[in-house]
Amino acid sequence: MEDLKKTPLYGLYQEIGAKVIDFGGWALPVQFSSIKEEHHAVRSCAGLFDVSHMGEIVVKGREAENFLQRMLTNDLTKLKVNKAQYTLLCNENGGTIDDLLVYKLSDEVFLLVVNAANTAKDFEWLTAHLEGEVEIIDVSNEYALLAFQGPMAENVLQRLSNTNLSEIPFMGFNPNVEIVGKTVLISRTGYTGEDGFEIYCDPIDARFLWEKILESGKEEGIVPCGLGARDTLRFEACLPLYGQELSQTISPIEAGLKFAVKVNKEIDFIGKSALKNQIEQGVERKLVGIELIERGIPRTGYKVFQEDVEIGVVTTGTQSPTLKKNIGLALVKSNRADIGDEVTVEIRNKYVLGKVIPTPFYKRQK
Known part of the structure; x- marks a missing residue:
């Protein structure tokens, strides 16, 4: 663990005995108690996550918006100050360099919140295409980030703020x-499918805020949560994970993220031509949900078949703590695997029967 990057809360992990793993070069807790317990806490009350490993990049200047319009798939002209937008960085072929949130701090200042493992790559990509009166600054070290997610998050956090x-x-x-x-x-953003908040703070304040939030929600059963629950929660809500549902060889159209790709905006953003063609002509692959009928769990990388023909691969799969079903997301041939169709998943040289089901698997009731 000594060679890994550490968040301001690393010392706390050691003190309370959290199970820490290497996550993309960061020493992060996979769990504090159990993944299922933490998962259910977020669905029923709230859970607190340390996601300080996420990257933050500021893009500012008189031509910052125009520059980002050329780099990102969504339409920044629709974004108002103090609002955030989900968007993607794509390559010329429409493959995904990263998916991210862009925060509009002012008309000339934008904060990009990017995946931790992609921070350096994203910064280099943006810098390589820099044009006009624009400045790009990696400010990741200036922020710690806590995610407080769940139906009780607002009530608990409100006690600590005017x-x-x-x-x-x-x-x-x-x-x-x-x-x-x-x-x-x-x-008011997050990665769990629940209502909640993400709190960007000075790194020196992170532990103090962490402890105060947990103390405020003690009676409700608020718990600290690790990466394990974060993954099962986002998966049930079918929120993509970079490196699994998205990559430089998987486009946002293939991943079902067409809503964040505005090919009708005037500026020719990078990848626009390829993505427009995918929308108009269709894609060869699509992301679908599957549920196993027979015993087995569809894990990442398992092959998917239909009528003895290999049609794709599982990108993420687990036993859903909320639904108590063995489900997965799979990238498959577009002319196969419609909702209701039977498929099989190869698990340790056995073919386990499943069916294609609608997504998202979980959607919170408002």
Whole structure:
């Protein structure tokens, strides 16, 4: 663990005995108690995650918006100050360099929140295409990031702030919120399928805020959560994981993310031609949900068959803690595997029967 990058909460992990693993070069907790316990806590009340490994890149200047319009798939002209937008960086072939959130801090300042393992790659890609009066700064070391997710998150966090958190809309943020005397940026975003917040703070304040939030929610059963629950939660909600549902060889159209690809915007962003062609002509692969009828769990990398023909591969799969079913996401041939169709998954040289089911697997009730 000595060679791995560490968040400001690493010392706390050691003190309380969290199970820490190497996650993309970072020493991060996979669990504090158990993955299932933490998962159910987020679905029923709330859980607190340390996601300080995420990367933050500031893009600013008089021509910052135009520059990002050329780099990103979504349409920044639709984005208002104090709102966030899901978008993607793509290569010329339409493959995904990264998926990210862009925060509009002002008309000339944008904060990109990128996947940790892709931070350096994204920064280099943006810098290599830099044009106009634009400055790009990697500010990842200036932020710690806590994600507080679940139906009780607002009530618990509100006790610690004089700001009316209910006024922060979904995909909105407030850059100047005081939480127990510490100034933070709070956004109503997350990666679990639940309501909740992401709290961007000074790294020196991270442990203090972590402990105060857990203390505030102790009676409700709020718990600290690790990467394991984060993955099962995002998977049930069918939120993509870079490296599995998305990659430089998997386009956002193949991954079912057409809503974040605006090929009708005027600027020719990188990958626009390829993505437009995919939308108009169709893609050879699509992402589908599968449920195993027979005993077995569809794990990442397992081959998927239909009528003895190999049609694709599982990108993510597990036993769903919420649904208590063995389910997976699979990238398969587009002319195969419609909803209701039978498929088989090869598990340790056995062919296990399953069926194609609608996604997302889980959707919270408002």
